[in-house]
Amino acid sequence: MRLRLRDAACAVWMVCGLVAAAPMCGQAVEHAPALPRPDDRYKADVLLMVAHPDDDTGVLNYITRASLDEGKRVAVIFTTRGNSGGNAIGMEQGKAMSDEREMEARRSLALSGITNVWFLHGTDTATQDVLHSLETLGHGEALEETVRLIRLTRPEVVLTWMPGYVVGENHGDHQASGVVATEAFDLAGDPTKFAEQMDAPRRYFDINNYGEGLHPWQPKKLYYVSDASHQAFLEHHGPKYLASDVSRTKGVPYATLNKAAWDQYATQTDPELDYYVHMPDYLILAKSYVRSTTEADVWDGITPGPIAYRSAPGYQPPTRSGVSLELGGPWAFYREFQEAHGVLSVLRFVAPQAALSSYRDLWVPLLLHNDTDEARDLTLQATLPDGWTPAAKDTVYHVEAHATYPAQMFLKAPAEKASDKDAPPQRLRWSIAGAGGSSGEVTLAVTLEYNGVPQ
Numbered sequence: 001m002r003l004r005l006r007d008a009a010c011a012v013w014m015v016c017g018l019v020a021a022a023p024m025c026g027q028a029v030e031h032a033p034a035l036p037r038p039d040d041r042y043k044a045d046v047l048l049m050v051a052h053p054d055d056d057t058g059v060l061n062y063i064t065r066a067s068l069d070e071g072k073r074v075a076v077i078f079t080t081r082g083n084s085g086g087n088a089i090g091m092e093q094g095k096a097m098s099d100e101r102e103m104e105a106r107r108s109l110a111l112s113g114i115t116n117v118w119f120l121h122g123t124d125t126a127t128q129d130v131l132h133s134l135e136t137l138g139h140g141e142a143l144e145e146t147v148r149l150i151r152l153t154r155p156e157v158v159l160t161w162m163p164g165y166v167v168g169e170n171h172g173d174h175q176a177s178g179v180v181a182t183e184a185f186d187l188a189g190d191p192t193k194f195a196e197q198m199d200a201p202r203r204y205f206d207i208n209n210y211g212e213g214l215h216p217w218q219p220k221k222l223y224y225v226s227d228a229s230h231q232a233f234l235e236h237h238g239p240k241y242l243a244s245d246v247s248r249t250k251g252v253p254y255a256t257l258n259k260a261a262w263d264q265y266a267t268q269t270d271p272e273l274d275y276y277v278h279m280p281d282y283l284i285l286a287k288s289y290v291r292s293t294t295e296a297d298v299w300d301g302i303t304p305g306p307i308a309y310r311s312a313p314g315y316q317p318p319t320r321s322g323v324s325l326e327l328g329g330p331w332a333f334y335r336e337f338q339e340a341h342g343v344l345s346v347l348r349f350v351a352p353q354a355a356l357s358s359y360r361d362l363w364v365p366l367l368l369h370n371d372t373d374e375a376r377d378l379t380l381q382a383t384l385p386d387g388w389t390p391a392a393k394d395t396v397y398h399v400e401a402h403a404t405y406p407a408q409m410f411l412k413a414p415a416e417k418a419s420d421k422d423a424p425p426q427r428l429r430w431s432i433a434g435a436g437g438s439s440g441e442v443t444l445a446v447t448l449e450y451n452g453v454p455q
């Protein structure tokens with residue numbers, strides 16, 4: 001029989017003739033049951049967070065390689081079930097199509113050996129405005145669930161859509177999934193955030209428990225991918241994975257595997273499928289808490305085991321003075337969001353840009369700031385390329401002291417400028433002037449293309 005610790009102590013006391021001084025002798029000793037370890041069936045090496053069932057095809061070269069050829073465990077979160085996309089093969093729409101698209105995603109990912117797949121409750125929202133998509137997603141609930149899933153899956157790497165405004169599909173739901181994934185990356189290791197997820201259940205072997213029993217988890221790297229239509233500008237900000245590379249386990253190019261994965265998404269078949277099947281995956285390294293270089297493989301520098309929590313810089317109020325002008329809406333949000341989460345310097349290469357909405361319309365929100373102690377009349381001046389309407393004219397805005405006027409511009413591109421993806425972007429400029437104040441200027445590079453999602 002194994003000698004228990006306390007029994008051994010008693011034996012020592014007795015040998016020393018100090019029995020009377022050993023008060024614990026003879027008491028029964030019970031060992032606490034071994035604590036169950038975190039459920040290894042859900043451990044992920046790479047956690048991909050995207051918006052729609054089929055968004056995973058935007059990074060298939062990498063996740064198929066990681067899963068099939070490198071033995072990495074890949075898990076996926078979709079923020080929506082794709083209820084408002086088109087249906088290329090049938091009449092089913094809305095919730096009925098959601099049911100189809102969820103199954104399409106599960107079947108497609110299973111071809112790459114990926115079976116840990118979760119769907120959040122966002123509504124598929126066809127807009128390029130991230131703030132609109134965050135509203136329809138249910139930002140708070142999605143963030144809570146994403147933090148929970150990071151703590152459950154304990155990924156080394158989080159991979160998601162870039163939270164930024166680009167020329168291209170630029171889907172607001174894509175951007176929103178990148179916003180939530182970035183927030184969750186920064187929160188999951190903080191035990192004060194959603195603390196109820198980590199409370200130890202009181203009787204974990206019983207039913208009706210309180211306490212979810214998770215632990216904080218800090219992922220090591222954060223990567224972005226983009227739905228920009230001009231992908232080349234994304235190169236050299238992270239590793240690139242090619243569709244022409246040959247899968248070690250399957251013996252065929254990843255493009256062949258991509259086609260098979262795409263075929264599962266029958267409702268979403270795209271006329272340009274061949275182009276997408278052969279596209280490279282440009283990953284953007286947003287954050288790394290291990291020693292690694294920008295363009296190195298995703299796995300560079302990663303070793304098993306937890307790392308300490310790393311806090312994001314957090315929001316800092318702007319230090320403005322006088323009067324100033326800046327792009328508003330999603331552009332203003334991203335400036336502050338990216339700075340607060342420590343990815344602004346990485347994403348500086350994404351200069352302010354836009355493409356046209358339907359009927360060649362362009363929406364441009366502008367913020368006129370007056371940070372002086374007096375109300376000011378600020379004159380907004382536009383410099384537009386030939387043919388844009390309404391024609392540029394000076395407009396005066398009355399802005400109270402320490403206030404901001406959100407001006408909304410709606411402009412039309414000249415009709416003779418047909419949608420041309422290859423034409424150089426047009427540069428639209430605005431500036432302000434106010435009595436006694438400084439002036440500010442913003443420039444927006446506008447590409448004359450339209451990709452189907454309203455701006």
Ligand SMILES: [Zn+2]
Pocket residue numbers: 051052054055171174
């Ligand atoms: Zn999508």
